[in-house]
Amino acid sequence: MSSTASQPARGPWYRPSLTVQIMIGLVVGVAIGWLRPDWGNAVYFLRDIFLNLIKSIIGPLVFSTLVVGIAGGGDLRKVGRMGIKALVYFEVITTAALFIGLAIVNFTKPGVGVPLAGNPSEIVQKIGENHPRTLVETLVHVFPSSVVDSLVRGDILQIVAFAVLFAMAVSAVGEKGKPIIRAMESLSQVMFKFTNYVMMFAPFGVGAAMAHTIASQGPGVLVSLGNLIFTYYVALIIFIVLIFGLVIFITRVPIRQFVRAVREPAAIAFATTSSESALPKAMQAMERLGVPKRIVSFVMPTGYSFNLDGSMIFLSITSVFIAQAAESTTGLHFGLSQQLPMMLAFMVTSKGLAGMPRASILVLFATLTNVLPAGVVATGVAFILGIDALMDMGRSAVNLIGNCLATIVVARWEREFDDERARVFGTPEEAELDLKSGDLAFADAVAQGD
Numbered sequence: 001m002s003s004t005a006s007q008p009a010r011g012p013w014y015r016p017s018l019t020v021q022i023m024i025g026l027v028v029g030v031a032i033g034w035l036r037p038d039w040g041n042a043v044y045f046l047r048d049i050f051l052n053l054i055k056s057i058i059g060p061l062v063f064s065t066l067v068v069g070i071a072g073g074g075d076l077r078k079v080g081r082m083g084i085k086a087l088v089y090f091e092v093i094t095t096a097a098l099f100i101g102l103a104i105v106n107f108t109k110p111g112v113g114v115p116l117a118g119n120p121s122e123i124v125q126k127i128g129e130n131h132p133r134t135l136v137e138t139l140v141h142v143f144p145s146s147v148v149d150s151l152v153r154g155d156i157l158q159i160v161a162f163a164v165l166f167a168m169a170v171s172a173v174g175e176k177g178k179p180i181i182r183a184m185e186s187l188s189q190v191m192f193k194f195t196n197y198v199m200m201f202a203p204f205g206v207g208a209a210m211a212h213t214i215a216s217q218g219p220g221v222l223v224s225l226g227n228l229i230f231t232y233y234v235a236l237i238i239f240i241v242l243i244f245g246l247v248i249f250i251t252r253v254p255i256r257q258f259v260r261a262v263r264e265p266a267a268i269a270f271a272t273t274s275s276e277s278a279l280p281k282a283m284q285a286m287e288r289l290g291v292p293k294r295i296v297s298f299v300m301p302t303g304y305s306f307n308l309d310g311s312m313i314f315l316s317i318t319s320v321f322i323a324q325a326a327e328s329t330t331g332l333h334f335g336l337s338q339q340l341p342m343m344l345a346f347m348v349t350s351k352g353l354a355g356m357p358r359a360s361i362l363v364l365f366a367t368l369t370n371v372l373p374a375g376v377v378a379t380g381v382a383f384i385l386g387i388d389a390l391m392d393m394g395r396s397a398v399n400l401i402g403n404c405l406a407t408i409v410v411a412r413w414e415r416e417f418d419d420e421r422a423r424v425f426g427t428p429e430e431a432e433l434d435l436k437s438g439d440l441a442f443a444d445a446v447a448q449g450d
Contacts, residue, residue, distance in 0.1 A: 018199055019264045025207030026271055032207075033214025040215025043208040047272060050205025053198045054277045057191055059151035061280055062301045063163045064188040069294025070167035071181050078414070079164065079298070085413050086299050089406060090307040091347075096243050097309040098343045101316030104235040106336075110227040110317075111324025154276070156301045164298070188293075195280040206271030213273075213389050228321055229390060235313050236394050243309075244405060251412045253405070254289075257425040261285040262404050266397045273392040275400040276304065282404055289425050290418030291411045299410050303403035308350060310398030311360045314391060315346045319368055322380030326372060334371075342371060360395065361388060 016024070033040035070079055105111075142161045144150040150158035170177035248255055265278035265285060272278075279300065286296045319342060323334035345367050350360075361381060368377040411417040424430045 018202065019267065021203040022206055022264060022267045022271070025203035025205075026210050026267070029207035029210030029271070030214055033211035037215035040211035044212040046204050046208035047206075047212065050198075050201055050208075051272060051274060051277055053201065054280065055154050057195055057198065057280045058154055058156065058276060059159055060187060061191040061195070061283065062156060062159050062297060063151070064184040064191060065283070065293055065297035066160065066163040066301075067167040067170065067184045068181060068188055069292065069297045070164060071170040071177060071184075078294075079168075082295065082298060082410060082414060083302075086302060086406065086410050087306065089409055089413075090303060093243065093247070093309060093402065093406075094307060094312045094350075095347065097239055097312040098316045098346060100239050100243070101235050101313035102320065102339060102343060104231055104238065105317040105320040106339075108227070108231045108234075109324060110231045111321035111326075113328075156276075157305045160298065160301045191280070192284055195284060199281060202268055205277075206268055209272045213393075216389075228317070229387060231321075232314065232317050232391055233394055235317060236310065236398050239309065239313060240398065240401070244401070247405060247409060251409050253408050253412075254419075254422045254425075257289060257422050258405070258408070260426050261289045262401050265404070266401055269400040270393045270397040273389060273396050275396040275403075278400050279304070282400060286404055286407045288421070288430065289408070290421035291407045292416050292418075295411050295414065295416065296407050299407045300403050303406050304399075307403055307406055308399050309402040310395035311350060312346065313398070314360050314395050315350065315364055315367075316343060318364055318384050318391075319346075322368060322377065322384070323372060325380060325383075326376045332372070338371060342367060345370070360392075361385065 029040075032043070142157055144155070144158040144162055147159070147162045150162065170180050247253070248258070262282070262285065265282035268278040268281065269275045283296050283300055286300065287293055320334065320339060323332075323338075327333060346363065350363050361384065364384070365377060365381045368380070408417060421430070
């Protein structure tokens, strides 16, 4: 193979790749939000347009790819086996995330000496009457009474559940189900092409999101709560290096290609503070990297409810931070014996909350009220809300990267990862391979230099 063929496809110098465009959007957004806060707040509608377009893709894309992956695969036993493996992996990784966050926050102690100040009634009003679902409520919620309503609301877990059952029925009817499979294949290709169009607007969407964040929060919040923010991002980095690094080593993930595949979706998730905004692009990237369609379409959407690594680190750090800050007021020492049961509670109450507004804040508030006075908890959570947008950036990006990695782990576990496709990812050879296989949407993505 020539050295030219091993290099990623590049466009003209005046048309940088989408990844570079997003980075430029981030930098411009920071500059606008810092220098002209009024402009930063004024352009926020661009972020909403981008997110609305992304949300319109998720339902049809997840449904069509999952139906094709399961009904077109022929062996329904693989679905159950794959689901069990995915859930086992999710539980191991999220547990590791909780305890890494716990270790870091107990070492740095960011809450010691911090006076809690806030409006408890305001936080109670913002959270409203919501509460984390119990295990039984989560199980009931998984199965939709109306798939149309699930598609409208973008409830990924319900869409996955209905798609799996629908695909099993399509497979069971044999030849009569083939037209459905062909229609779903066409729909998935159309949605991937639609994703490419929407991604052209991504630099404007992420730039507007960053401009608004800087304009509304200001640099002052970084000073007043810098220790907590620093602790959180250190924990994220340690988790990525240790846990993700160990998983990558054990499962022989091609690290350079993986980084190249996730950098663009991760940047979108970081800037928009929404891992769902990067879901279509991430699914496309994982299929291009060599993960079978049926694994990507099942594992990644399911991970949005059961594999929230960044959120688990956030919960462990912020809960202990509030307890540390409250100790001078309440006189209650929140030691390891009190922290461990709370971590177990987080493992249960955090499931199935993907897509709910302020999901992590909601879980934090509800769980802490069982171990600390409600007024203290409300004040502490109000304190966290002031910087939640800044922490949500890292939380969303790590959630996204973790779910991308999970698809490769399950594919390796199922012995279905395509090492040859991973080897040519991002090179001219990949476009040739896509054209031969008929994946025109993927070939377009390669041609754009993504």
